[in-house]
Amino acid sequence: MRDKELRLIVTFHTTADAMAMEKACREHGIPGRLIPVPRAISAGCGLAWCAPLTERRKLLEVMEEQGIGAEGLHECMVRV
């Protein structure tokens, strides 16, 4: 079973924002991946962006540049 590690989790208002985030991060070479929103964060069933904690500043810059609004930024233990 994979270990859990502390990660930065970005949640969004819409699935489309999450998809846009994935595209933007791929284009800018920012590590991370789409995951289902962790149950500890929300009862919803949307998508979230999971990235290393060290990428917070770059993520915020890309979101600002691409006009992607986050619902919230969380630090959460997830399977990696």
Place this chain on the structure above:
Amino acid sequence: MNLSDSKKKLALAGIICGVVAACLAYFGNPANMAFCIACFIRDTAGALGLHSTETVQYARPEILGLVLGAFIISVATKEYRSMAGSSPMVRFVLGMILAIGSLVFLGCPLRMIIRMSAGDLNAWVALIGFILGVGTGVIALKKGFSLGRAHAANRMNGYVLPVLMAGILVLALATTLLKSSESGPGSMHAPILMSLAGGLIFGAVAQKSRMCFAGSIRDVILMRNFDLLTIIGGLFVVMLVFNIATGRFNAAFETPGIIAHSEHLWNILGMYAVGFAAVLAGGCPLRQLILAGQGSSDSAVTVLGMFAGAALAHNFGLAASATAVNAETQEVVAGSVPLYGKAAVIICIVVCFLIAFLNKRNEGK
């Protein structure tokens, strides 16, 4: 109890729901229908007089229990959020499509799994269409499909559907206003309090585990994530054991008495429309009831769309007929999809494509 922090607990959630469905089937719900959202919404619509097909009219306590179970557990665990405003009328149409597609196949995705567990090969064929439909929805998501964000709304908005459901329950228990079938599937049901308890348990567990049939396949395609599929696996295994143990397992296409038909193309296309619409609406018919219970007015509108679609399917003769045995001749009469039902499914799929590719992320901002 956290039902989603490990695969074992997710499987347990599916097992609990499977046991509920098996109990309801054992104690009187129609064979292999057990717990079907589309069929039960159709029956409840009939009880309210929204359609006049006399064999499918009964206020199913399971539907009322699902919404109320999700509502109670979300309030109790402080997860209730009154949200609204994400393209409500488009969601109403998607709800209609969910109901019409399901009634052409003769079952929602939940019943598809239950039919599969009983060896109904028609349901296995329909699974192909469902996966393709979800896959098409995923392509739309990747192309930027969005119905726009929901916003926080007055708490009263989220209370409306649970209160309406409670009102139907009161009418069913205390009056003779609602219609009730004397023959056919609508006359077959478990005791009312058992059905209500089953709905409440199923609703609470589905809320905690986020059970969703479309979401489970979406997550596998999009993220190779099998969490939600694990729940479905648990439910499938319980129903498979139940069907084998009670002699209800029969691996075949022509199986009179289980409310199914063998028009393969229309089984595939019916569930294709359901899978596609479910991804666009953000959840399968079951999930819409649960989201509505935990405060989403957008999902409540989708549920109303399902009621309208179910009524339309019977008023206009769109719903399929099931393979059955002629009581006099003892011959097997094949079930079929009427011409108008076929036309409706095609229209539903076209509408899904229009919704999928005309609603983009940046519109409406």
